[in-house]
Amino acid sequence: MGGPVAFELASVLASRAQRIGWISSALYLLAIGFLPLLGGPRYEAALVAGLVVPAIAAVTCALEGARAPQAGAWSPLDALLRGLLAATGHALVLLVVALVHGARAGICEPGAGFLLLVLGPGAGVLLAGVWGAFVGCALRGRSRLAVIALALGAPLLAVGVSLVRFVTSPMVFAFDPFVGYFAGPLYEVVEIPIARLCTYRAGTLATVLAALCGASLLERRGEVGGLRVRRPLDRRGVVGLGFFGALSAGLAGAGAQLGHFSTDASIREALGGQLSYGRCDVVYADSLRRAEVARLARECDAHLAQIERFFEAPGPDRVTVMLFAHAAQKGRLMGAASTYIAKPWRREVYLQPSGFPHPVLGHELAHVVAGSFGAGPFRVAGPLGGWIPDPGRIEGIAVAAAPRDDGNVDLQQWAAAMRKVNLLPPLERVFRLTFLGESSARAYTVAGAFVSWLREDQGAEVVRRWYGGASLEVLTGHDLGQLEERWHVHLDAIPLPETLLHEASARFEQPAVFGRQCPHLVDRLYQRAEVRLGLQDPAGARRILDEVLELEPRHGGAALLRPACSLREGRPEVALEEFDALARDTSRTSVERARAWEGAGDAAFLLGRDEVAFDAYTMALDMTVGEHARRSLEVRRWALRAPTRARKAIELLLVGAATTGPQWDLAAPALGGWMRGGPEDAMARYLLGKNLLARGHHAAAAALLEQSVFEDAGSSLPLSSVRTEALRAALIARCALFDAGAARRTYELLVEEKLTLGQRRGLARIAERCGVDPGVVAPRPDDSSL
Structure with a gap:
């Protein structure tokens, strides 16, 4: 042989x-x-x-x-x-x-x-x-x-x-x-x-x-x-x-x-469910509630209309959304467990549930609609007729067409802040494959901000034709460098508070995945540490965090999670000292220091050191831009001087016991007892309503949230940020219930609030998808720059 x-x-x-x-x-x-x-x-x-x-x-x-x-x-x-x-x-x-x-x-x-x-x-x-x-x-x-x-x-x-x-x-x-x-x-x-x-x-x-x-x-x-x-x-x-x-x-x-490969038929068979609304066909995991799927289908149809108005061009006649039960199922059947994906040439997007409104549904649909004027076999932007993708144009056009609805800072403000702190990359590096060498936060934001400005400056047709492969110089008479200079002039005219500059530095200076030593291992370990801490195993979490810090000594999340372990071990005094040391470490980013001040405030809250907690929360507020993070800090700071039952309920909901952390199942009855009357009744209704909304109980949430802002509720909300969020959450609840009339009334109250331009635009997009005409969206004289 x-x-x-x-x-x-x-x-x-x-x-x-x-x-x-x-x-x-x-x-x-x-x-x-x-x-x-x-x-x-x-x-x-x-x-x-x-x-x-x-x-x-x-x-x-x-x-x-x-x-x-x-x-x-x-x-x-x-x-x-x-x-x-x-x-x-x-x-x-x-x-x-x-x-x-x-x-x-x-x-x-x-x-x-x-x-x-x-x-x-x-x-x-x-x-x-x-x-x-x-x-x-x-x-x-x-x-x-x-x-x-x-x-x-x-x-x-x-x-x-x-x-x-x-x-x-x-x-x-x-x-x-x-x-x-x-x-x-x-x-x-x-x-x-x-x-x-x-x-x-x-x-x-x-x-x-x-x-x-x-x-x-x-x-x-x-x-x-x-x-x-x-x-x-x-x-x-x-x-x-x-x-x-x-x-x-x-x-x-x-x-x-x-699990070696999948086909369209095998994935559809594994998911099992199908539902259509308007132009959207949803293929979904049959373990999901049909009402939840119907809500996403209607949201999809409304997003398509908004995106087409942005592009001033029609998208495909029909779009398919594949909705997986969870990230693990999505990862096994198609890959991309935690990453949302669109395939414009198939007119499909692939998601898992993530609440209402879905945070990235619009972004992925924008890719599909852009495919209507994209180039090449994949219907995307790029050299050689789209055969070589240009990730800057591909992602930038989606970010611009469907920005997030829940932020108080818009794309131009973020780009202006990056320019101010010398983190704005040159566009020639963004609109080519070198896009992948930037951190995702920086690259996506810059690309989206430029495309958004280009549409305002040159019109939607120029954006569409550039995406389809035409030269900017032919379309506008200016090359990319000249347009970049004009965009910079626009950015330089935007007023920026100091806190936004600090947050931009922390948010956008992180290295890209290619600039880290063991990014996949570090991220997996950090996620496991968070899970162990959530399962009330601080010792196990600490062991994993030691591995993370050995691989990446400046990992901010791991550094902040270590004092949280001390807190869960029943050592709030030690946790307070550790958080305080991190907060005073000027080599840390402003975001890390703000989170450390927040942790110090929580530890002091549990120790009954109210003045220390109040000062720590105030320091965190001075360094925080995000509206959700700011509001949570304001509520905890307010609780320090609230009546006992209000303080206890908020402690259980937002701070938690030293060894267990926040617990909804214990906080809910405490909030219910607090809600039975008293001068702070409105805050209890708001907190209950917000948490019911997060758990998908839209009708009950809408009732409580609306009661919290009406005069006859027996009290008024003590914080303006909470009142604004109560109205915003009520608008979302009414949209989820397809109640356009109530949504319109709530929106009319919302636009009278003091808002940022980013908030106004986000709320207008939500209202429009509910069937409410938002009218002209413009800042009011008393609005905040943030």
């Missing part, structure tokens, strides 16, 4: 072709290892290695088999075994270089990292070696170009299959026989599905064994050209080929069930 050459390592080591291949792989891996996130055994390194190293192995094995003089003496089985041995050399090079770069740059997850290299490109390169050896046998004596083309054919075909699945189905992940595993979104916290990768590689092993058994049944026609079946057939080879071939085919056929 084969000569001894198949097992002679010295012969393989002496092969000039194989030495060139191993050196090529080593040089490539050494070079890419100096790039961000590509040094050492980790997901990104495995992905980039898998794109090239198996191709090198396939080509070198194929060329040796087709061109080396001595190869004509090898049987097909000898050749494949030799290819497998040569490919093992590439796999060893892969592991050794990963170890070298890991020693230089640090190894994030040695166990998982090396396992991913072995199961990903490591297994893929072995398959490539077998394939290349087969090509060499089959094309013995043929031209070098033909050999190389066929050797690369299988890796390219595998990538092509993944691309076809990406285009023809919702899925964004891929299992590739040569590359290994591709998770999909760049900003996702990557969780490697080791079990699914193992079952996938079981198929690879079966394929290799089937190929070896098949090779044992073949022989060469002669020194040059072609293979033929040996006579008589070897029974062991036939049985092996049948068994392993059937196993390989069976695993491939069960790929959808094993």
Whole structure:
């Protein structure tokens, strides 16, 4: 069944072709290892290695088999075994270089990292070696170009299959026989599905064994050209080929069930539910409440009308929303567990429930509507007719067309603040692939702010045609640099409070994912620490936080969570000291210091040190811009001087007991008791209403929220920010109930409040989607700049 050459390592080591291949792989891996996130055994390194190293192995094995003089003496089985041995050399090079770069740059997850290299490109390169050896046998004596083309054919075909699945189905992940595993979104916290990768590689092993058994049944026609079946057939080879071939085919056929791939049909079947409203078809997990799905369908239809008005152009006749039960289901069926996705060419968006109104539904629908005037097969902006995506234009147009409704700072203010603190990147870096090198917060905001300004300055048609591929210089008479200068003049004229500048520095100075050492591991660990603390396991959370801080010593979230652990351990005195030290550390960002002051206020609240708590909350307020965070601080500060029952209810709801944290199940009856009458009755109604709204009890929430702001409720809300939020929450509750009349009355009260321009615009968008005409949205003389 084969000569001894198949097992002679010295012969393989002496092969000039194989030495060139191993050196090529080593040089490539050494070079890419100096790039961000590509040094050492980790997901990104495995992905980039898998794109090239198996191709090198396939080509070198194929060329040796087709061109080396001595190869004509090898049987097909000898050749494949030799290819497998040569490919093992590439796999060893892969592991050794990963170890070298890991020693230089640090190894994030040695166990998982090396396992991913072995199961990903490591297994893929072995398959490539077998394939290349087969090509060499089959094309013995043929031209070098033909050999190389066929050797690369299988890796390219595998990538092509993944691309076809990406285009023809919702899925964004891929299992590739040569590359290994591709998770999909760049900003996702990557969780490697080791079990699914193992079952996938079981198929690879079966394929290799089937190929070896098949090779044992073949022989060469002669020194040059072609293979033929040996006579008589070897029974062991036939049985092996049948068994392993059937196993390989069976695993491939069960790929959808094993989670190796998905199709449109398999995802629809797994979700099970379907509902339509207006132009929106919602395919949803049948575990979701139908009323919740109907609400999202109506919201989708209303968003489409708003987005089309922004673009001054129609979108598609129908749009499909795939609504998964939760992130885990979405991640298994299509990838992108925590990342919301749209595919404009399929006119589909992919979400999981996230309350009402959904925070990103409009953004994803904007991608789909923009596809109506996008370019290329994916209906997006970019060079070469959209074949190379421009993420700046793609994301910027969606951010501008559907900004968030719940912020008090608008896009232009954020961009102006970035410019003021020297964090505004040049547009030439934003509107090209270098967009991905910026932090997502900075890149998305800048792109959206410029597109928003461009529409105001040049009109919607210019935005549409630029997105479709036309040159800005042709459309406007100005190139991007000249338009950027004019935009900067506009930004410089925007008044900015000092607190916004501090928050902009903290919000936008964070490095991109490519600028961090072990971002995926750090983010996973931090999330686990939050979960452990939420499960009242502060000791477990502290152990995980120690790992986070060892990997990323300046991780602000981890630094702030450590004193929270002390609080949950029943040591509020220690927590207060730790929070106070962080708050006074001027090397920390203003956002981190504000959160530390907030934590110090909570610890002092529980200790009964009301003046210390009051001062800490005030310091936090002075450093905080976000309206939701500010309002929570104001309510806790107000509670310090409120009657006992009001203070206790707010303590349970927003501060919590030292060892348990906030507890709704204990706070609810306390709020109910407080609500039975008294001078602070309105605040109790507001807090109950807000929490019922968050839990989807819209009718009860609407009643309580409206009562909290009406004169006959027996009291008035003590904070203007709370009154504004009570009206805003009541508007949302009425919209969720499809009660346009009540929504209109609430909106009319809201616009009389002192608001920021960002708030006015957000509220107008919400009201419009409820069927309320918001009229002209403009700032009032007494409005706040924030």
